[in-house]
Amino acid sequence: MPQDTFAILAEPSRRSILDRLRTGEASVNSLSAQLQMTQPSVSKHLKVLKDAGFVSSRTDAQRRIYQLEFDRIKAIDAWLEPYRELWSRHLDALERHLDRKRDH
Amino acid sequence: MPQDTFAILAEPSRRSILDRLRTGEASVNSLSAQLQMTQPSVSKHLKVLKDAGFVSSRTDAQRRIYQLEFDRIKAIDAWLEPYRELWSRHLDALERHLDRKRDH
DNA sequence: GCGGAATATACGTGTCAAGGTATATAAGAA
DNA sequence: TTCTTATATACCTTGACACGTATATTCCGC
Numbered sequence: 001m002p003q004d005t006f007a008i009l010a011e012p013s014r015r016s017i018l019d020r021l022r023t024g025e026a027s028v029n030s031l032s033a034q035l036q037m038t039q040p041s042v043s044k045h046l047k048v049l050k051d052a053g054f055v056s057s058r059t060d061a062q063r064r065i066y067q068l069e070f071d072r073i074k075a076i077d078a079w080l081e082p083y084r085e086l087w088s089r090h091l092d093a094l095e096r097h098l099d100r101k102r103d104h
Numbered sequence: 105m106p107q108d109t110f111a112i113l114a115e116p117s118r119r120s121i122l123d124r125l126r127t128g129e130a131s132v133n134s135l136s137a138q139l140q141m142t143q144p145s146v147s148k149h150l151k152v153l154k155d156a157g158f159v160s161s162r163t164d165a166q167r168r169i170y171q172l173e174f175d176r177i178k179a180i181d182a183w184l185e186p187y188r189e190l191w192s193r194h195l196d197a198l199e200r201h202l203d204r205k206r207d208h
Numbered sequence: 209g210c211g212g213a214a215t216a217t218a219c220g221t222g223t224c225a226a227g228g229t230a231t232a233t234a235a236g237a238a
Numbered sequence: 239t240t241c242t243t244a245t246a247t248a249c250c251t252t253g254a255c256a257c258g259t260a261t262a263t264t265c266c267g268c
Contacts, residue, residue: 006114010110011225027245038227038229039246040230041226042245044226044246047246059235061236061244062245063243064246070187070191073184073187077184082126083177086172090174115256117256132216133213142258142259143215143216144217145256146215148217149256151216165214166213167265
């Protein structure tokens with residue numbers, strides 16, 4: 001079984017790569033320099049991210065330029081949705097409770 | 105956000121526990137039965153979830169009743185926020201582009 | 209008190225992934 | 239072609255951690 005969405009994001013290095021890619025596409029070497037990781041480490045993390053669809057890449061001569069893709073991150077948002085609904089209901093219930101207390 | 109939030113959710117068993125707790129509080133044994141996991145496994149996962157603040161527990165005789173807590177899950181939502189903003193901007197840009205094409 | 213139920217923990221085992229070094233591949237440049 | 243740059247992959251070691259079995263703890267009813 002391959003790593004699932006959350007397992008992939010469990011690695012801080014990979015999250016930092018994604019965070020960096022939010023500001024725009026980047027090559028392997030630039031990521032390696034900016035994030036202070038060895039080049040093989042960056043390449044391996046990018047492979048995982050790309051296989052999972054978190055990023056895509058295009059070729060520029062010898063360079064590979066990586067770019068953020070949203071679909072997979074949206075899966076996290078989808079998983080979160082029922083929880084979000086639940087806690088917003090809790091919040092509403094709390095507000096109604098406070099309103100009732102105030103009216104007394 | 106604390107680094108281990110995603111690592112904790114990386115385990116499918118733990119996510120299934122949280123998913124179950126969305127429908128209401130539950131004892132260790134009931135979780136063990138419903139999720140088809142051994143009792144020690146459930147206890148250990150609950151310990152991790154509780155230490156991290158994903159769940160809380162109260163005592164009912166020999167039973168421990170576990171309940172979902174939202175604060176920690178909200179941290180995921182917070183991490184997602186800048187990405188959400190980014191992809192909604194992308195969506196807006198796409199819509200404007202389509203509008204312009206339609207107007208021609 | 210004793211026995212049993214509910215839960216927690218200790219221990220041993222196996223898997224799996226991350227990190228580093230060295231090397232392979234591929235694409236210019238000279 | 240040969241050299242250099244940019245990236246990918248192979249190999250190895252190490253450390254986490256998930257699982258199961260067995261055992262400890264805790265609380266209840268009798």
